[in-house]
Structures are given as structure tokens and as C-alpha cells.
Amino acid sequence: MEEKLSVNHLLGIKNINQNDIKLIFKTADNFKTVINRSIKRVPSLRDITVANIFFENSTRTRVSFELAEKRLSADIVNFSSTSSSVSKGETLIDTVNNILAMKVDMVVMRHPAPGAAVFLAKNTNTQVINAGDGTHEHPTQALLDAYSIKEKLGDVKGKKIAIIGDILHSRVAISNILCLKKLGAEVMVCGPATLIPKYIGSMGVKIEYNLQNALKWCDVANMLRIQLERQDIKYFPSLREYTMQYGINLQTLQNLEKEIVIMHPGPINRGVEITSDVADHNQSIILNQVENGVAIRMAVLYLLAMKKTENVKN
Amino acid sequence: MKKRILLDSNHTKIMLRRIAMQISETHGNLDNCAIIGMQPRGIKLAKKLLELLTEITKNKKIEYGELDSTFYRDDFRKGDKFLIPNSLNIDFLIENKIIILVDDVLYTGRSVRSALNSLGDFGRPLKIELVTLVDRKFNRELPIQPDYVGEEVDSRAKDIVEVIWAEENSSPEVWIITDK
Incomplete structure (x- = not known):
């Protein structure tokens, strides 16, 4: 080295x-x-x-x-x-x-x-x-995210990571994709079509609009915050609808066949992208991050x- | 460049045993002692000493640790060297223990200085002693002296003294590289 x-x-x-x-x-x-x-x-x-x-x-x-x-x-x-x-x-x-x-x-x-x-x-x-x-x-957020994945799962290489939520306004998403790809992970982005940038596929990531499919595929779900302060137009009808389509609650987590790791770069909108019981769940590594x-x-x-x-x- | 052997492995084998005997004479069966090897080059020597001391004292529970003091070095940002840390592994309390610090070559004394500062951040040992296989006694830049020495070597500052472990589990050889 x-x-x-x-x-x-x-x-x-x-x-x-x-x-x-x-x-x-x-x-x-x-x-x-x-x-x-x-x-x-x-x-x-x-x-x-x-x-x-x-x-x-x-x-x-x-x-x-x-x-x-x-x-x-x-x-x-x-x-x-x-x-x-x-x-x-x-x-x-x-x-x-x-x-x-x-x-x-x-x-x-x-x-x-x-x-x-x-x-x-x-x-x-x-x-x-x-x-x-x-x-x-x-960059430092992406580094600490990848480091936390490595710590939890042993390696980043070959792992499947889904980045879920507001990809369009997220610097964390861009840096995470670059960092995880450089370390040999598979990356998927998931969110409403309006919040997925048009050319994101050129970064070599999978695109998925259905949360359930993304969760079934991944080893790690990195939940991003809806960045209301950067949204000058409406990208989805209401926060409630977003939560119903793209929010993770305890039930969603328990219905999955395998254990996935939940991450969030913070600050959390509790009850929007993840509910409190998921944020504080033992599969969540938010505070380790x-x-x-x-x-x-x-x-x-x-x-x-x-x-x-x-x-x-x- | 000239490379010349100072001590062969038969020689160092006797020396290491002698040092181990001296340590056990001073500290009995090492109940309240801990052997700490200094990263990176003191580790093999520390492990060897631990093996010998376990054999001599029959105490199989001698505490052993590895200390990295890279972050305490005084030449950070002062030269061309990039100081990348090694692993640090001290999983016991050093408070009120006798620490036997082990390094292969004692040269300027600056590494030992950083190790002492670093140990200070782990607690207050009862006493710290220093073991070194080779003491380049005329090159010291700080007032630091070893308690147990394998061999004192007269060398000039620009010479390089190296401890080479040819085979695992054997004893090392000591070489000196000079420009003449």
C-alpha cells in the first residue's frame, strides 16, 4: 500500500x-x-x-x-x-x-x-x-458510511447497497455511489422518479422505483433525508404519501427474509423516511456511523x- | 556501502536468554509486570522474550501488549518520512503495573520518548523499564538509558544498524551498514 x-x-x-x-x-x-x-x-x-x-x-x-x-x-x-x-x-x-x-x-x-x-x-x-x-x-460522509459498512459486514466489496430517498438533492448519495463503486460494491438507487436524476445510470448504478424490490435485493439500506430546504418545487404530492411509498417501518423490516443493515446520514426526519422503532432497531448502525x-x-x-x-x- | 554482521543468531540466542534471566531475577515470576513491544520492530523481540520468560518463570499469564506511538512522534511534518501508524494492542490496565518496554535498537532515544508519552495516556504505571537488543550508546539525543541491554555497539550516526529475523522462531542476526 x-x-x-x-x-x-x-x-x-x-x-x-x-x-x-x-x-x-x-x-x-x-x-x-x-x-x-x-x-x-x-x-x-x-x-x-x-x-x-x-x-x-x-x-x-x-x-x-x-x-x-x-x-x-x-x-x-x-x-x-x-x-x-x-x-x-x-x-x-x-x-x-x-x-x-x-x-x-x-x-x-x-x-x-x-x-x-x-x-x-x-x-x-x-x-x-x-x-x-x-x-x-x-466526501467524509461517504468515507464514514463505507467504513461503517466494512466494520459491520467485514468488507464492502461485493456487498449490495441501496441508497433510498431524495437522490436528486443529495451530495451524500453522489459521494456514496463514487466511494462504494471504488471499493467494489454494487449500488442501487431507489426513490420516486422525480427525485432520481436523469443521468444517474451513467454512474454505474441500478435504478429501482419500488421500495420492496430494493429492500429484497440489498444487504444495506442507506436511507436519505428528504431535503425540503432544497426542494423549490413539489416533487411528490405529500410527505404522507412519500412515507407510505418509500418509508421503512418495523413491519417492512420484519417482513424481509434476511436481516439488512439500516443506515442514515442524519438528520433523521423520524416518521418520514424511517420510523422511530427502525431508527433505534439493532439492525440500525446510525450511531456507529x-x-x-x-x-x-x-x-x-x-x-x-x-x-x-x-x-x-x- | 559495506554490510557486515555484528552478532550472529547463536550469539543473540544466548543474549536473549541472559536478558530474560535478568528480568526474572529482578521481578520474580512477573506477577505485576507487563511486556510491551514497540511497533513495528520491537514486536518480534517482545514475543521472543515473552516466550522465554514464560518458560523460565512457568507463569503462563504474563501480560503482553503492543504499543504504537506514531501519533506522539516529534518528527511528524518535519522530514520526508510518512508516518503511518501500526496496530496498537493493550487490552489490560497499565495502572500500577511494572511495564517492560521492548525495542530492538536504541538509537537517538526519540522513539522511546514518544512511547513514554503514549503510555502516559493509558494510565500511571508503577515503573517503566526498557529492554533493547542493541544499544547504539554514542548516538543518543535524549537522556534515555536502557535497563537491560543485549550488546552495546559503537556506531556513527550515519551508519545503519539492523536486526534481521531470518526465520520465525529463531534468534535474530544484527547487521551494520556503513559507507566505508
Whole structure:
């Protein structure tokens, strides 16, 4: 295994290769032992300052990144657009360059515009980690999802994963498809026809409009949230109808002949895509995903920080 | 480049047994002790010592662990080296135990420093002792000395001293690589 990442930024799963993913998983294994002991901190990143720049709301990703940074002993500055000068009309590059002028080494950014992270990586002199850019990519989520599948089922290769729900507005879906395909899994997307993008088949995934068929086929069901905040038109008649067609309840789960693993990237709309008894069921690994998120993000930060020295030396 | 053998496997076999005897003389049947090998190169030596100590003391329950201190190294982001961690496996409490830390070559002392810091995050051992097969005593950069030594070797900083395990379950050979 090559012992370094092939990239200097984590902009999307599209930009990294299988070896990178495996290296991140291997490093995350080590960090998982670190975060499960009583002193959960290692000194690796003590000379690094990371800025968490969030132009969009977030709970899990932000807390997870912040914990990952703290457990690596990095210094952190947090920034959210609502309480900043962005509301006075400052541009993205100006905002970031001003933060960088205060000697920040890495930027973790979430932004509502697709491609914002790529734009930042091209136009500023810093390392960028994409924490979600619009409907484009959310690489760390895909990595932690694949890592959680690997942890639960032993391997990702050859497994059948169904991604169910709002595929059209989901960056998690795109990154998940890319990551799972790179690791050799079979992927299916399932949802109402209006929420399945027209050209998704070109990514090499199966398309299914019937939830029952998808559940019978898969080993893992990754339930996505209906992103009402990104839906400017009506894609289905009502939430109730969506739930009846595409929601999983305990009965659906028990009617299946085999045990499938239930995942959800959060935040859950309880009673919409899955009911509470499914979310809290022992086949659900939703909270394992959250735990693994910290280990995966520690691994990404650690491996990228290592690349920085190489750049400086060159 | 010149490669020359310093210690052959017959030699190291006697040495390892001697170290094991010294440890059991000091700590009896090792009831409150734990052998911890330092990743990556101290592991084979630690396993060998554990085997010898089990034989000598007849205590089949000597605690054994493997420590990786990559995240505590002081050369992260300082050189060309990519520091990828190895597995860490300490599934017992080190609190109030005597830890016998094992590595193959003691050189600058920096690895041992990182191991000591790392162990500190697992608890407060009663005592930590250091075993090394080869002590390159003139190359130390930190005030760290071993408690049990196989052989002291005089070498220059640019030489490479390697412990090579040719066969599983045998004893290792020690080689030195110099530029003359």
C-alpha cells in the first residue's frame, strides 16, 4: 500500500483513488482505538490551526470535525456565515483569505454552492477539506458510511447497497455511489422518479422505483433525508404519501427474509423516511456511523497534514 | 556501502536468554509486570522474550501488549518520512503495573520518548523499564538509558544498524551498514 494520499485536498471522492480510501480506513482504525480510551487525545497536529468555515447549517459534521481536530491537538477557529461579515456582502475568497492571513493551515468548509471547495482550493494557498458543497459532494460522509459498512459486514466489496430517498438533492448519495463503486460494491438507487436524476445510470448504478424490490435485493439500506430546504418545487404530492411509498417501518423490516443493515446520514426526519422503532432497531448502525465519523475525520486531517510538509519542502 | 554482521543468531540466542534471566531475577515470576513491544520492530523481540520468560518463570499469564506511538512522534511534518501508524494492542490496565518496554535498537532515544508519552495516556504505571537488543550508546539525543541491554555497539550516526529475523522462531542476526 502506498503510504501517502495522492491528493493535497479532500474535495470529493471523485478525486481520490482506492488506495487513498484504504489508507484512510487503516489510519481510522488506529484513531478509533484512541477515541475509545480514557485519554482521547494525541499530540500529532499540535502545530496546526484549522478553520471550520460553515456557510450552511450543520450539527454532526461540524461537531465531528471539531472533535476530530481537538483530539489531534490542533488549534481551531470556528466560523459560521450567519454571525459574520458575509451578511455584509464579503466574497468567499476575501473571507477565506482574511482568515488565512491570520496563519491558518487548513480549511474545512461547507457551502451551499456546488464546487465551492474546488474553487477555494484553486484560488487560495491552503489545504481544503470539503464538508459538503451544495448538491455536489460530501466526501467524509461517504468515507464514514463505507467504513461503517466494512466494520459491520467485514468488507464492502461485493456487498449490495441501496441508497433510498431524495437522490436528486443529495451530495451524500453522489459521494456514496463514487466511494462504494471504488471499493467494489454494487449500488442501487431507489426513490420516486422525480427525485432520481436523469443521468444517474451513467454512474454505474441500478435504478429501482419500488421500495420492496430494493429492500429484497440489498444487504444495506442507506436511507436519505428528504431535503425540503432544497426542494423549490413539489416533487411528490405529500410527505404522507412519500412515507407510505418509500418509508421503512418495523413491519417492512420484519417482513424481509434476511436481516439488512439500516443506515442514515442524519438528520433523521423520524416518521418520514424511517420510523422511530427502525431508527433505534439493532439492525440500525446510525450511531456507529456518527462514532466512526470522528475517527475517519481524524484520519483525513492527519494524512492531509502530512502532505503539507511535502509541499513545503518541494 | 559495506554490510557486515555484528552478532550472529547463536550469539543473540544466548543474549536473549541472559536478558530474560535478568528480568526474572529482578521481578520474580512477573506477577505485576507487563511486556510491551514497540511497533513495528520491537514486536518480534517482545514475543521472543515473552516466550522465554514464560518458560523460565512457568507463569503462563504474563501480560503482553503492543504499543504504537506514531501519533506522539516529534518528527511528524518535519522530514520526508510518512508516518503511518501500526496496530496498537493493550487490552489490560497499565495502572500500577511494572511495564517492560521492548525495542530492538536504541538509537537517538526519540522513539522511546514518544512511547513514554503514549503510555502516559493509558494510565500511571508503577515503573517503566526498557529492554533493547542493541544499544547504539554514542548516538543518543535524549537522556534515555536502557535497563537491560543485549550488546552495546559503537556506531556513527550515519551508519545503519539492523536486526534481521531470518526465520520465525529463531534468534535474530544484527547487521551494520556503513559507507566505508
